[in-house]
Amino acid sequence: MSALPDTASPLYEKVKEYILTNIGTGKWSKDRKLPSENEFVAALGVSRMTVHRALRELTSAGFLIRLQGVGTFIAPPRPQSTLIEINNIAAEIVARGNRHRSEVLVLERITPTKELSLSFEFARRVSLYHSVVVNFENDLPVQLEERFVNPSLIPDYDKQDFSKTATYDYLMQKTPVTEVEHIISAVPADAETARHLAIDIGSCCLLLHRRTWTGAIVATISKLTYVGSRYSLGSRYSPSLRA
Amino acid sequence: MSALPDTASPLYEKVKEYILTNIGTGKWSKDRKLPSENEFVAALGVSRMTVHRALRELTSAGFLIRLQGVGTFIAPPRPQSTLIEINNIAAEIVARGNRHRSEVLVLERITPTKELSLSFEFARRVSLYHSVVVNFENDLPVQLEERFVNPSLIPDYDKQDFSKTATYDYLMQKTPVTEVEHIISAVPADAETARHLAIDIGSCCLLLHRRTWTGAIVATISKLTYVGSRYSLGSRYSPSLRA
DNA sequence: ATGCGGGAAAAGTATATACATGTATGTATA
């Protein structure tokens, strides 16, 4: 008798589906209040806790907004942002069925410049790991990757053979990333970059700056330069998948 | 007496914090089983439902993996991807405290080329809306935005005054986006682009291709060209915020 | 040794109940 779908899923999932359907068909107008938890209980014949769970999950998925003491409302269409995904370049190349190879140009411990030390949010000048690696797709250089690493978080960074393990894989494995900052821009290649990537000086490159944090500590700062004519960043994703 | 933090947050949040802390400090080795729900109940003095909620939320946030009948495990470090956010350019410019202005160059209904029709996954050739807009930051052109819009989803696209309402805002408001595809690359400016953006032919530009879907239907296809020297895409975000 | 069966253990779901907390509203009082 209840209006719930009769799929073979848990009750709270049916309630979620029921609510989403009624939002989608416009049965509940976008600016008025949804039924209260107790009204759902009466209408659907399930317990309040089950309704509550359904509503809570739809809220955390961004479909609803709930105000304690007031009621439940339909969330405004979508956040004004969309996302693109940045993948591990080695994995991407292999996924395309091509050969990946990398060449380590530099792997050393350095004393940072004042500016770099600032980017790491260091009070004192602490020494850092510094690596420069070129990534090849079918023996064609596609990316130059310069990275500075906080040795307090990744103490044995320089012990790795990065021509075998991808630096990205290694870092992701060693320390959990709690925050990421990205800046993407397009720049002409300077002399050194052009030499490493075997392109003309001034050709368009995609420049990706990345900082990662572990807790409150800056873990890595990277500068990834992609050859514009040979590489692009791509992704496809569903905004509402964050259930 | 319990080992839970004494912050002023709900119990299940304290349990989550407690678990995350113990994962972070390596108290629980990465490949062994975490305590069972009942063991948590005994150790922390809270009910099983509370423990269950904490564990469930940490699981949906990607920190844990749970197997019915087996146990709870620490999830492998992170998915091999990080995200960058692409915001509405008008909002971004205003957020920086600068003036935003846009100029509509083209707003028409066209019959698409065969290739474009294919990108829309159309069987027959259906006419499309086509718009070209230049966005200015403090009277300096920073982005050229060419867009094709499916009229079956947004029938009155051409009735808008896009020098007032941002196209992106308008689209987001009209139709829910269920899927997005992005491709970012770096290209030299061609003659026409250079003219519209007031830059030299061949200067570096950031090129962003975007397709959006509403359900199974392609809603929009956009080509956004940013002046490399004047604009970059940036974001900062917490991978674990998807709770 | 192999395979089968049953029990123990683990997570998953559902409910009833109680209390906590925040919000709006109406009524009585100054």
Next chain:
DNA sequence: TATACATACATGTATATACTTTTCCCGCAT
């Protein structure tokens, strides 16, 4: 009229309990 208080109602949290579903493992019989 305006303020204060009481009340009703909404969501939020916490617990006890019961049952389900899945997996693992051990012991027994073949």
